[in-house]
Amino acid sequence: MTEPQTEIHKGLAGVVADYTAVSKVNPDTNSLLYRGYPVQELAANCSFEEVALLLWNGELPDEAELADFQALERAHRALSPELKAIIDALPTTCHPMDVCRTAASVLGAEDPEAEDPSPEAELRKAHMLFAAMPAVVCYDQRRRRGQDLVEPRDDLGYSANFLWMAFGEEADPAVVEAFNTSMVLYAEHSFNASTFTARVVTSTMSDLHSAVTAAIGALKGPLHGGANEAVMETFVELGIRADESHAEAEARAKAWMEEALAAKHKVMGFGHRVYKHGDSRVPTMKAALDRMIDHYGRPELLGLYDGLEKAMDEAKGIKPNLDYPAGPTYWLMGFDIPTFTPLFVAARITGWTAHIMEQAADNSLIRPLSEYNGPAERHLPGGRPVAQ
Numbered sequence: 001m002t003e004p005q006t007e008i009h010k011g012l013a014g015v016v017a018d019y020t021a022v023s024k025v026n027p028d029t030n031s032l033l034y035r036g037y038p039v040q041e042l043a044a045n046c047s048f049e050e051v052a053l054l055l056w057n058g059e060l061p062d063e064a065e066l067a068d069f070q071a072l073e074r075a076h077r078a079l080s081p082e083l084k085a086i087i088d089a090l091p092t093t094c095h096p097m098d099v100c101r102t103a104a105s106v107l108g109a110e111d112p113e114a115e116d117p118s119p120e121a122e123l124r125k126a127h128m129l130f131a132a133m134p135a136v137v138c139y140d141q142r143r144r145r146g147q148d149l150v151e152p153r154d155d156l157g158y159s160a161n162f163l164w165m166a167f168g169e170e171a172d173p174a175v176v177e178a179f180n181t182s183m184v185l186y187a188e189h190s191f192n193a194s195t196f197t198a199r200v201v202t203s204t205m206s207d208l209h210s211a212v213t214a215a216i217g218a219l220k221g222p223l224h225g226g227a228n229e230a231v232m233e234t235f236v237e238l239g240i241r242a243d244e245s246h247a248e249a250e251a252r253a254k255a256w257m258e259e260a261l262a263a264k265h266k267v268m269g270f271g272h273r274v275y276k277h278g279d280s281r282v283p284t285m286k287a288a289l290d291r292m293i294d295h296y297g298r299p300e301l302l303g304l305y306d307g308l309e310k311a312m313d314e315a316k317g318i319k320p321n322l323d324y325p326a327g328p329t330y331w332l333m334g335f336d337i338p339t340f341t342p343l344f345v346a347a348r349i350t351g352w353t354a355h356i357m358e359q360a361a362d363n364s365l366i367r368p369l370s371e372y373n374g375p376a377e378r379h380l381p382g383g384r385p386v387a388q
C-alpha cells in the first residue's frame with residue numbers, strides 16, 4: 001500500500017464542483033433558496049406546478065404560462081398501455097423504486113425526441129416526465145394491493161390528482177395542501193448525490209432519460225432518499241400505541257435511540273452532509289406533519305417523534321433531516337412505506353431535470369482523479385499459457 005500523495009476528499013465532502021443557479025443551500029443560516037426564493041415561502045404560497053416552472057425557467061410563471069403548462073401536464077398524465085404492460089410484467093416483490101427506474105427508462109425509449117439535445121426538446125421531456133411519473137407511482141402501489149388502475153382526472157391539480165390516482169377518492173384539501181408542501185420541499189437541493197449523478201451522466205452528452213434513470217438509482221439508497229422509508233420502519237418497529245401517554249412514548253423512543261447509538265447504528269432521518277445545525281426544510285414539513293396528525297387524529301405519533309429527536313440531540317447533537325417528518329406524513333396519508341421514495345422521485349424530477357439542462361448548457365465532462373493505492377507494477381510470469 002502506498003501512502004496517498006494528494007489530499008483525498010472522501011465522498012467529495014467540501015468540494016465545490018461547479019456553479020448552479022437552480023438553488024442555494026446555506027448551512028450557516030439553515031436556508032434554502034430556489035432561484036432566489038426561500039423554499040418556505042414557496043411551500044406556503046405556490047402550487048407544485050408553479051415551483052416546477054420556477055426551477056426549469058428561472059422565474060415564476062404568469063397566469064397564462066401556468067395555464068398552458070397545466071393544460072399540457074393534465075393531458076399527459078395517463079399511463080400508456082405499453083408502459084402499464086411493462087409495469088405489470090415486473091414482480092411485486094421488487095422495490096417500487098425499481099419500477100420508477102424502469103419506467104423512466106421506458107419513457108425515454110418511447111420518446112421520439114429522446115436523442116434530441118436541443119433546449120426545447122429537453123424542456124418538453126422534463127414536462128412529460130413530470131406529468132407521467134405520478135401515474136407510475138400510484139399504479140404500482142395499487143397493483144401491489146391487488147387494486148385496479150385509477151385513471152387521472154383533468155379537473156384536479158397535480159397534488160389532488162396524485163392522491164386521487166393513489167387512493168381512488170378525492171382527498172381532503174388539508175391533505176392536498178400537506179402533500180403539495182412535501183413535493184415543493186423535496187423538489188430541489190443543489191448537488192445532492194442523485195442530482196450530481198444526473199449531472200455526471202449529462203456531462204457525457206448522454207440523454208435526459210438516462211440521466212434521470214441513473215438519478216433514481218442513486219436516490220434509492222437509504223443514505224439518500226430511501227431514508228424516509230427507514231424512518232417509518234423505525235416508528236413501526238417501536239410500535240405506534242394509541243393507549244400510551246406522550247411521556248411514555250417519548251421514554252420508549254429515547255431508550256430505543258440510546259440502544260441504537262450504543263450499537264453504533266446510523267439512525268435514518270437524522271444528519272446531513274451539508275446542514276450541521278438543522279435542515280432548513282424540517283420546520284415547514286414538521287408543521288405539515290402536525291396538521292396531518294390533527295387531521296387523522298393520531299397524536300400518539302408525536303411522543304415517538306419527539307422522543308427520538310430529543311434523544312439524538314442529547315446524545316450526538318444531530319438534527320433531523322427532511323425525511324424525518326416526511327415519512328410519517330406519507331404514512332398518515334395512507335401510502336405504503338416502500339412508496340415513500342417514489343414520491344420523492346416524482347418531486348425531484350423537477351430539480352434533476354433543471355440541473356440536467358443547466359449542465360448541458362455549459363458542459364464539461366465530469367471526470368475526477370483518483371490516487372492509486374493498489375499493488376505496484378508487476379508482470380505475468382514468462383511463458384504463462386493463455387487461459388482457455
Ligand code: ACO
Binds near residue numbers: 224323
Ligand atoms: N445516526 C447516527 N450517527 C450519525 C448519523 C445518524 N443518522 N448521521 C451522522 N452520524 C454520526 C456518524 O456516525 C459520525 O460519527 P463519528 O464521528 O462518531 O464516527 C458523524 O456523525 C459524522 O457522520 P458522517 O456519516 O461522516 O457524516 P456525513 O456528512 O457523511 O453524513 C449522512 C451525512 C450520510 C446523511 C448521515 O448523516 C446519515 O447517514 N444519515 C442517515 C441517513 C439519512 O437520513 N439520509 C437522508 C439524507 S437527507 C435527504 O436525502 C432528504
